[in-house]
Amino acid sequence: MGQIQLNQVTKSFGDVQVIPPLDLTIEDGEFTVFVGPSGCGKSTLLRLIAGLEDITSGHIAIDGADATNLPPAKRGLAMVFQSYALYPHMSVRKNIAFPMRMAKMPEDEQKRRIEAAAKALNLTDYLDRRPGQLSGGQRQRVAIGRAIVREPSAFLFDEPLSNLDAALRVGMRLEISEMHERLKATMIYVTHDQVEAMTMADKIVVLRAGFIEQVGSPLELYHKPRNTFVAGFIGSPK
Ligand code: ADP
Numbered sequence: 001m002g003q004i005q006l007n008q009v010t011k012s013f014g015d016v017q018v019i020p021p022l023d024l025t026i027e028d029g030e031f032t033v034f035v036g037p038s039g040c041g042k043s044t045l046l047r048l049i050a051g052l053e054d055i056t057s058g059h060i061a062i063d064g065a066d067a068t069n070l071p072p073a074k075r076g077l078a079m080v081f082q083s084y085a086l087y088p089h090m091s092v093r094k095n096i097a098f099p100m101r102m103a104k105m106p107e108d109e110q111k112r113r114i115e116a117a118a119k120a121l122n123l124t125d126y127l128d129r130r131p132g133q134l135s136g137g138q139r140q141r142v143a144i145g146r147a148i149v150r151e152p153s154a155f156l157f158d159e160p161l162s163n164l165d166a167a168l169r170v171g172m173r174l175e176i177s178e179m180h181e182r183l184k185a186t187m188i189y190v191t192h193d194q195v196e197a198m199t200m201a202d203k204i205v206v207l208r209a210g211f212i213e214q215v216g217s218p219l220e221l222y223h224k225p226r227n228t229f230v231a232g233f234i235g236s237p238k
């Protein structure tokens, strides 16, 4: 579970088309990175997938079922925000439980899911701490834990590390890559940082002005960039 297909998707704001007709398939379990310069439409594309913006035309399918008109809560996707948005006065356990409490899930099911998420994210020893007592990486894991308990078919990240300093970013990159290895979940990760794209992605989608310039693995893009824009952006010698 976790395949996402975009079919001739467009997005206009007023009469400005920021996403021209776009086709893209994201495979189950893949770590896909959307990369491109500021303003090229990365966030817009992610928000269209999440359902936070309506597409202007085209179709979106999730796990083979049409999701074009589904509200965000029904898409089975989890958006992980940059600020993590944890509740400082609540324990890690309560932060993770929050969406399940809101959904009035039975207590024993909540407990089962919290334990499973904590185990998957190496947070078992931290469940009774508060966010302020955790490192940046651990807080990121709690934010993901809170997403995991809803059992999403994919996780969406919009530049989650862009506010961190360079040293912290390296560690967080590893944390997120490791989490992907462990969860084997579909992840879509937006960044304007070439190094993040090259080191984290299974598949990179290079965007320019809403267009897909090229899709490929980091090695494919490095060795066979389709044009000078991709070569320049990815940093390959051509
Ligand atoms: P990125 O995330 O790659 O920096 P965005 O997706 O935020 O780019 O923006 C793509 C284009 O769409 C930009 O030209 C931006 O100004 C425009 N845009 C984004 N959101 C809106 C909006 N709500 N209203 C009007 N224009 C928007």
Ligand code: MG
Residues within 6 Å of the ligand: 042, 043, 044
């Ligand atoms: Mg953006």
